[in-house]
Amino acid sequence: xxxxxxxxxxxxxxxxxxxxxxxxxxxxxxxxxxxxxxxxxxxxxxxxxxxxxxxxxxxxxxxxxxxxxxxxxxxxxxxxxxxxxxxxxxxxxxxxxxxxxxxxxxxxxxxxxxxxxxxxxxxxxxxxxxxxxxxxxxxxxxxxxxxxxxxxxxxxxxxxxxxxxxxxxxxxxxxxxxxxxxxxxxxxxxxxxxxxxxxxxxxxxxxxxxxxxxxxxxxxxxxxxxxxxxxxxxxxxxxxxxxxxxxxxxxxxxxxxxxxxxxxxxxxxxxxxxxxxxxxxxxxxxxxxxxxxxxxxxxxxxxxxxxxxxxxxxxxxxxxxxxxxxx
Amino acid sequence: xxxxxxxxxxxxxxxxxxxxxxxxxxxxxxxxxxxxxxxxxxxxxxxxxxxxxxxxxxxxxxxxxxxxxxxxxxxxxxxxxxxxxxxxxxxxxxxxxxxxxxxxxxxxxxxxxxxxxxxxxxxxxxxxxxxxxxxxxxxxxxxxxxxxxxxxxxxxxxxxxxxxxxxxxxxxxxxxxxxxxxxxxxxxxxxxxxxxxxxxxxxxxxxxxxxxxxxxxxxxxxxxxxxxxxxxxxxxxxxxxxxxxxxxxxxxxxxxxxxxxxxxxxxxxxxxxxxxxxxxxxxxxxxxxxxxxxxxxxxxxxxxxxxxxxxxxxxxxxxxxxxxxxxxxxxxxxxxxxxxxxxxxxxxxxxxxxxxxxxxxxxxxxxxxxxxxxxxxxxxxx
Numbered sequence: 099x100x101x102x103x104x105x106x107x108x109x110x111x112x113x114x115x116x117x118x119x120x121x122x123x124x125x126x127x128x129x130x131x132x133x134x135x136x137x138x139x140x141x142x143x144x145x146x147x148x149x150x151x152x153x154x155x156x157x158x159x160x161x162x163x164x165x166x167x168x169x170x171x172x173x174x175x176x177x178x179x180x181x182x183x184x185x186x187x188x189x190x191x192x193x194x195x196x197x198x199x200x201x202x203x204x205x206x207x208x209x210x211x212x213x214x215x216x217x218x219x220x221x222x223x224x225x226x227x228x229x230x231x232x233x234x235x236x237x238x239x240x241x242x243x244x245x246x247x248x249x250x251x252x253x254x255x256x257x258x259x260x261x262x263x264x265x266x267x268x269x270x271x272x273x274x275x276x277x278x279x280x281x282x283x284x285x286x287x288x289x290x291x292x293x294x295x296x297x298x299x300x301x302x303x304x305x306x307x308x309x310x311x312x313x314x315x316x317x318x319x320x321x322x323x324x325x326x327x328x329x330x331x332x333x334x335x336x337x338x339x340x341x342x343x344x345x346x347x348x349x350x351x352x353x354x355x356x357x358x359x360x361x362x363x364x365x366x367x368x369x370x371x372x373x374x375x376x377x378x379x380x381x382x383x384x385x386x387x388x389x390x391x392x393x394x395x396x397x398x399x400x401x402x403x404x405x406x407x408x409x410x411x412x413x414x415x416x417x418x419x420x421x422x423x424x425x
Numbered sequence: 426x427x428x429x430x431x432x433x434x435x436x437x438x439x440x441x442x443x444x445x446x447x448x449x450x451x452x453x454x455x456x457x458x459x460x461x462x463x464x465x466x467x468x469x470x471x472x473x474x475x476x477x478x479x480x481x482x483x484x485x486x487x488x489x490x491x492x493x494x495x496x497x498x499x500x501x502x503x504x505x506x507x508x509x510x511x512x513x514x515x516x517x518x519x520x521x522x523x524x525x526x527x528x529x530x531x532x533x534x535x536x537x538x539x540x541x542x543x544x545x546x547x548x549x550x551x552x553x554x555x556x557x558x559x560x561x562x563x564x565x566x567x568x569x570x571x572x573x574x575x576x577x578x579x580x581x582x583x584x585x586x587x588x589x590x591x592x593x594x595x596x597x598x599x600x601x602x603x604x605x606x607x608x609x610x611x612x613x614x615x616x617x618x619x620x621x622x623x624x625x626x627x628x629x630x631x632x633x634x635x636x637x638x639x640x641x642x643x644x645x646x647x648x649x650x651x652x653x654x655x656x657x658x659x660x661x662x663x664x665x666x667x668x669x670x671x672x673x674x675x676x677x678x679x680x681x682x683x684x685x686x687x688x689x690x691x692x693x694x695x696x697x698x699x700x701x702x703x704x705x706x707x708x709x710x711x712x713x714x715x716x717x718x719x720x721x722x723x724x725x726x727x728x729x730x731x732x733x734x735x736x737x738x739x740x741x742x743x744x745x746x747x748x749x750x751x752x753x754x755x756x757x758x759x760x761x762x763x764x765x766x767x768x769x770x771x772x773x774x775x776x777x778x779x780x781x782x783x784x785x786x787x788x789x790x791x792x793x794x795x796x797x798x799x800x801x802x803x804x805x806x807x
Binding site: 122127128130131132133135153155156157159160183184187196222224225226364365394396397399400401402403404406407412413416 | 488489490536537538539541560561562570594596598599624625626627631632633650670691693694698699740757759761762763765766773774777778781784785787788
């Protein structure tokens with residue numbers, strides 16, 4: 099057990115998986131000698147060499163396209179997109195080939211690859227370095243989308259992603275990268291992809307959140323619980339697609355009230371999907387309309403204004419209170 | 426049957442003023458004293474802004490930004506060769522050209538402190554024809570081709586487009602697609618690759634196995650030229666010739682300006698992870714400003730050391746005032762991000778704006794008007 103931040107925890111997963119399986123390779127821009135712009139790949143190049151820790155030329159489509167080839171050829175590529183804002187150049191390869199290789203070959207070929215990338219705002223970054231576009235990736239059938247919220251979960255989920263038989267888009271909340279440390283076991287730990295985590299058990303209301311938003315959500319929940327003497331349930335979604343619909347449904351069937359929190363713009367988003375699941379599976383138990391706390395449908399503001407737009411403890415807390423008060 | 430050579434190619438290199446200040450008089454461009462002094466002033470201005478922004482960033486007074494020190498020549502030389510009505514479609518390491526096109530340094534201070542207000546200007550004409558900083562590598566090269574096509578179709582026969590990219594961007598598909606479209610369409614575009622040797626930590630020789638970047642032009646059917654990117658006279662001359670060709674219907678050109686990023690990629694980068702101080706020192710000895718100052722003093726007799734010191738002092742004072750003006754600015758409307766989502770107001774967006782403002786008002790614990798002021802201040806202090 100060591101206390102690690104999320105960068106160190108992801109690094110531990112990469113180290114151990116590269117040790118365990120010689121088919122695992124890491125590729126991307128500045129991931130080798132420079133050890134990644136966030137130092138996520140620290141020590142890998144020194145330990146495993148340039149053949150397995152590949153500094154590529156600068157081309158996201160090529161990074162993902164060759165990863166598809168590597169996966170078809172028997173490797174387990176972990177491709178880094180330096181920032182999620184540059185990953186859209188790789189979408190042609192992801193949607194057009196990685197997502198459908200298994201289906202179009204009736205299972206003869208598959209693409210066991212991981213596309214990892216830092217995403218999200220709140221770190222005073224330049225344009226294209228602050229978006230939260232998980233819904234875009236979740237909309238491609240055949241692609242799994244995972245967003246960890248803490249160091250320990252990031253480590254255990256990345257291990258699962260690397261071992262997964264299908265393409266996994268692994269989105270790392272860069273605002274959490276160095277925000278805090280958590281005990282991470284030295285020995286192997288794997289968390290199942292497709293399972294949400296109930297991080298607070300309660301009866302009065304369910305809050306669904308993921309990634310960086312889990313933390314202001316927990317702060318808001320703690321405050322409301324202390325002030326009102328109620329127990330609130332918090333679901334950390336972890337896997338965006340395919341979503342753990344049973345966890346969401348079971349919780350809302352029990353509490354009858356729900357707030358969904360996301361960093362992404364409001365419309366056509368993962369929060370809308372959560373609400374659709376509740377509509378399908380828990381409508382008759384609802385005692386209040388489902389509320390959501392989101393970013394707005396605007397191009398991501400530059401960092402001078404960004405904190406006004408990203409949901410925070412205050413907005414989340416207010417939505418929880420109003421939903422509790424709805425009669 | 427033996428193989429026969431059906432085509433052979435060569436790549437030329439242009440240098441006018443070498444690193445010791447030795448001039449090739451046959452290649453020296455004909456520039457007026459006024460133009461030479463203007464060129465010098467803006468190169469000094471770009472350097473001073475860069476150094477000042479670095480200090481501001483280290484003091485927490487400005488955000489992360491990419492540095493241009495050492496790369497003043499390609500962008501300033503090109504800007505001098507351009508007409509006001511030409512388009513500049515740049516990336517993010519061309520501060521010199523932007524300044525020469527009429528952008529006040531305040532714009533960069535705003536932009537790199539996270540305000541869209543710093544991204545684009547409507548005046549003068551040269552700024553209306555300068556696209557905003559573009560971060561997705563090589564994407565702008567395709568925009569340049571489209572703009573050139575539009576100019577030609579609309580009868581602006583004398584207008585050309587200059588687009589910039591780096592050595593790293595030459596690996597992106599967009600770059601190759603842009604060269605191909607430009608050549609097929611024979612549009613008036615000058616592609617200037619600032620080969621500064623490093624794409625963050627990735628060295629030029631691992632970016633491409635091509636001996637030169639200029640030779641990539643050959644495959645697409647356009648002229649390519651490599652030049653000394655620390656020699657502003659070569660930069661001017663090459664751009665001018667390429668622009669003349671473009672205006673006379675000769676189509677696009679690829680220029681490879683060989684230069685060096687003397688400082689970090691951005692302020693978040695640490696070059697010690699991947700390159701040596703000796704490597705950097707070797708390039709500091711080729712500093713484009715040192716060479717050009719020497720030319721102005723010794724060849725042209727336009728300036729003395731005292732003149733140069735005075736100009737640097739003036740620029741420094743001017744930039745200081747720009748920083749003060751930028752830091753005094755408080756008129757940042759918090760809901761500005763709702764203003765330009767679409768060209769017309771949309772009910773969904775306006776409903777969200779109302780909720781956003783309501784929320785700010787509630788936080789401020791006052792009426793709507795008081796809240797607007799408070800939120801504005803909050804945004805300004807970010």
